[in-house]
Amino acid sequence: MTTTPPAVRPARPYFSSGPCAKPPGWTPNQIDTRILGRSHRSGLGKERLKLCIDLMREMLELPDTHRIGIVPGSDTGAFEMAMWTMLDVRRVTCLAWESFGEGWVTDAAKQLRANPTIIRADYGHLPDLGQVDWSNDVLFTWNGTTSGVRVPGGDWIAPDREGLSFADATSAVFAYDLPWDRIDVATFSWQKALGGEGAHGVLILGPRAVERLESYTPDRPLPKIFRLTKGGKLIEGIFTGETINTPSMLAVEDAIWSLQWFQKQGGLKAMIARTEANATALDRIVSQRNWLGHLAQRPEIRSKTSVCLTVDGADAAFIKRFTKLLEAENAAYDIASYRDAPPGLRIWCGATVDTADIEALGPWLDWAWEQCR
């Protein structure tokens, strides 16, 4: 039994799948604090919110056809807002293959009473996307954070769809090249690939989503926090930094810092390259060990951000011991699989993680395995 821990620790053992690692070099004293203690509706407040929105647009390579705004409630808030304001309950399909997708099924069925067509798959698999009827509104998760299964791209989304595509893209943005022409609604939170804070969500609307908002009044009450239209017209201010209610300007400034770091690295392409290098390094570790495997069965549906791994014979108690050992050694934080997922490991490979840290993790996984088995 190897009892001596490996000599090299990951320099930043932050492998959580949300909140995710801050960008390398981040320290709190680099945050611009001029707006703190001031109104978010002051000239400076609006300027900083607008800067955040502009940087997100640039770093996502979001086309002018799509609006982007900051809303309350992290990714959940943004996705709920989209569902409650736009979903046509007469024609809804929900896709679910892990916990978060399943959460949207529950809300569509039990809260919005949409009686959706539900297309499911087990952890590690993707449902048959060819079954989707695009006369429906379709809810799905681009990257299932709790199973490490993602959609393989956007070709399955009909270009001439009648319904709207609603993508919960929180662990997909900044990691994949998203086909915006196939996405009517997308949401995410700064706490994932950006290494930012929770609290706020980001809502992206394509032209057909705006058309829906302006032509369809759902027969249900809408709290003020969800309202995107006034007098039948989109409230455009939401997409230029006039937030519905008071945002955390500290979270906004933190997101700006991360976005500017992304910009300095070379933007979206550089972020995708960093993510891929991390996922490749982890895949190498997995392929060299017969006790580790991928939960996602096929490589083309395997997440490059929230990579979920199986551990030979491990149950929940084993994973708890294994991950606690690594945490106590400051070798890896928060790498147990999600509470609803099969027991295993989940290692974030997004752009704010350094590849050298993923590489340094390999011997630590071996060490923990030797201690626990």
Ligand SMILES: Cc1ncc(COP(=O)(O)O)c(C=O)c1O
């Ligand atoms: C796919 C997905 N959807 C929704 C959420 C919820 O995000 P938030 O806590 O930012 O609202 C998460 C968080 O992990 C997620 O991974």
